[in-house]
Amino acid sequence: MITLGAVASAHGVHGQFKVKPFTVVPSDVAAYGPVRLEDGRVLQLTVKSVVKNLVICEANGITDRGMAESLRGQTLSVDRAALPDLDETHTYHADLIGLGVQDTAGQQLGIVVGLYEFGAGEIVEISLAGSNKTELYPFYPPFLVDLNILEGKIVLAEQPASDDKGPDNRVDGDD
Incomplete structure (x- = not known):
């Protein structure tokens, strides 16, 4: 359903x-x-x-x-x-739940447990392998490297480390 x-x-x-x-x-x-x-x-x-x-x-x-x-x-x-069939460039979110996620080195990150749209692009929630935690990742290029429903996998590029700098290159809280 x-x-x-x-x-x-x-x-x-x-x-x-x-x-x-x-x-x-x-x-x-x-x-x-x-x-x-x-x-x-x-x-x-x-x-x-x-x-x-x-x-x-x-x-x-x-x-x-x-x-x-x-x-x-x-x-x-x-x-x-x-639901109507979609072309190869589109998917239903429900078809992505449960897919395995790995990084570009082939390391298993976890499985997809949710997808969200917050206005700046889709975000995928991953239940991390070997833990009870989930983590949110950007789900659009350049972070989304490959999506293959038939193989049951998604490949994501590593996220850049957060340096807490805003778009104007200031650290949050600086005036």
Whole structure:
């Protein structure tokens, strides 16, 4: 199952609700057919509008505010097969979870446990081999050297050591 979004809150009194989308195009939370909730229910969503990065939706059988409030926090998922195939230059984040990560010398770093977009580029979270720790790495060139889903591996270049200098070459805290 691929998670497309999560219900944030009820909207109004007629059963509409707000969805925090995890899709590139917010309205795509309803583009791939019926969605499955964590509790097993299946809903057919209709997008009413997109407001401030939230999608206002209606769904079959959700007719009042109380019913909409009961959805709060539930994730909305579809079968992987419902999503369109991508060209070779694109991947779904879900396809990267669990892949092995190594550095350019072939040293195993760990496995992918998450991917995040913070505005300045994608970041990959790696569960480090031989420890309980995770670490965040840039997930874009020049740090992303190779991505091979068929071989189940990602190669990342070593991150430059942080010297705590900002973009103006001053150490943080200097005036």
